[in-house]
Amino acid sequence: MCSPNPRKFFVGGNWKCNGTVDEVKKIVCMLNSGEVPCPNHIETIISPPFVFIPLVKSMLRTDFQIAAQNCWKGKGGAFTGEISAEMLANLGVPWVILGHSERRTLCGETDAVVAEKTAYALNLGLKVCLCVGETLQEREANQTGCVVSRQTAAVAAKIGCWANVVIAYEPIWAIGTGKVATPQQAQEVHYNLRKWLDCNVSPQVAMNTRIIYGGSVTAANCKEIGSNPDVDGFLVGGASLKEEFITILNARNFQH
């Protein structure tokens, strides 16, 4: 007899640095009218730019949760331009995306900084969507496994509990490029990451931690990628601003 999958399907919409007030209102109306699986089957996060969080929070359907796209690595203070994890918690924002490759490559966030941020946010009760992924050069040099395990290991060294962590595998070469990983490529990396968790954290954490895929996910490719046993959902960029996000939320058939 099959035991039920302990990992609820998880989909995030990362809006990145996009939107005006009017556009945000339109997107939220689109999301609110979409037919999606019930929260027993799916967990959905929406990640608008910081400035739109209160607006989105005030309008968004209650079965979707809000995520910030980043936060400061420690307690707030004299850090001009930063947003602290305390502020997010105070606003009632349950999730934060950390270690996105755009933060790592464009803003110089190292593995150590991402680990520090993750530990701090988790300690405050936030849930973390932790992004890992390799460059095209690293993939071509067969370093994918070692890069994503190095990024995960930095975090594993700083945290004691994985219950509030979702790992997003986002190959950098697939982000915003239209070059999606093949279902086999995604499955292979997810499987190896889970094996890494099994050996280096615990079998329980390996079994229970959701590993989602991000990078050019669309309505057209989500079903095939999402049907892999180690792919527990998606982190969606460009397509999360469009109606097709609703199709992506319906990638798995939960009727049975």
Ligand SMILES: O=C(CO)COP(=O)(O)O
């Ligand atoms: O970076 C991503 C989500 O965090 C993926 O972006 P795209 O879906 O636009 O490729």
